[in-house]
Amino acid sequence: MSDPVSTPTLRSPERWKTAALVLTIATTVFASILAALQTDADIRASTANRDSQFLAVLGTGELQRAGLAANYEITVLGELFKHSQVGTVFELTALEQESRGEDRLA
Amino acid sequence: MKYADAEPAGQPRRELATANVIAIVSLTTALAVWWTSIIASSAADLSRHGLIDAIKVQAGASEDWRKAYEEAASAARFSAYAAEAEALVSSADPAAQARGENLKAYLLPNLQLPAAPLATDPVYALPSGAYDIAERIEDLQAGSDLAALDPEASFARGDRMASQQRWLVVGSVLLAISLFWLAVAQITHARRRALTFVVGLAFFGAGVSWLPVIGAVYALLNGGAQ
Numbered sequence: 641m642s643d644p645v646s647t648p649t650l651r652s653p654e655r656w657k658t659a660a661l662v663l664t665i666a667t668t669v670f671a672s673i674l675a676a677l678q679t680d681a682d683i684r685a686s687t688a689n690r691d692s693q694f695l696a697v698l699g700t701g702e703l704q705r706a707g708l709a710a711n712y713e714i715t716v717l718g719e720l721f722k723h724s725q726v727g728t729v730f731e732l733t734a735l736e737q738e739s740r741g742e743d744r745l746a
Numbered sequence: 747m748k749y750a751d752a753e754p755a756g757q758p759r760r761e762l763a764t765a766n767v768i769a770i771v772s773l774t775t776a777l778a779v780w781w782t783s784i785i786a787s788s789a790a791d792l793s794r795h796g797l798i799d800a801i802k803v804q805a806g807a808s809e810d811w812r813k814a815y816e817e818a819a820s821a822a823r824f825s826a827y828a829a830e831a832e833a834l835v836s837s838a839d840p841a842a843q844a845r846g847e848n849l850k851a852y853l854l855p856n857l858q859l860p861a862a863p864l865a866t867d868p869v870y871a872l873p874s875g876a877y878d879i880a881e882r883i884e885d886l887q888a889g890s891d892l893a894a895l896d897p898e899a900s901f902a903r904g905d906r907m908a909s910q911q912r913w914l915v916v917g918s919v920l921l922a923i924s925l926f927w928l929a930v931a932q933i934t935h936a937r938r939r940a941l942t943f944v945v946g947l948a949f950f951g952a953g954v955s956w957l958p959v960i961g962a963v964y965a966l967l968n969g970g971a972q
Binding site: 661664665668669672673675676679680683686687690693694697698700701704705708709711712715716719723 | 818
């Protein structure tokens, strides 16, 4: 009568031990894979960070270049307007002088 | 009874052997992690070097652009005064002619100095009468030491090292799993010990073979030994 009762109590700790072992193995494997994935994520984050800095440098340079070009274009346009106006004023003055009979001055 | 007779004779020897293998695997894991850290550090160094180079290149390019547009503004002013001087010289009025000659003799050379070589070198003259500023910028960049730096080459090399780091971590994971199985072998008995010991050794063999293969492959990709 005592044998059937005592058998499960002896096997039970062994089953728990095996279950704990399997869980520990699974945890170790998952932890290792997680560590590898973490490394991969860190590398990707570093690469993205570096690329963003690189693009920021390029963008800053492009802004400066665009500013220099715009400044030059506007300055040249301003000079063009100024010379056009001066030329027009001279032509009008010459026409006025001609109409007054001052051909030599015109 | 059978185990009780067999274990006392062989167990200390097996425990010692397992402990020795655990020590070897631990040392190998430490060396693999060290190597991985060196590679990670080199990858970070190359990325930083590339960024520093990118800033240098950009600073050089900005200076070239500034110089070219400064020359262009002076050249525009010079060309306007040169046209004025030509118009005065070709005038019928002797006073205007004299003024034009004086402008040519005294003013234009001074205006030409800050405009050179854009306003003086015929290479930069366009048929429309304007100046080829893009050509001037290209020439300035071609003569610059900073423009010769190649940040993207550093980035590519850094990326290869980061990739190597990824695969080396896989090797370290294999070694860690091996270490786990060997630790299990140390606390188990008889057949289970033999089985776990063999599994641990298999993972160790895989990890130890993996690391030099990765080293060799990336040494080839990087064009030489690291």
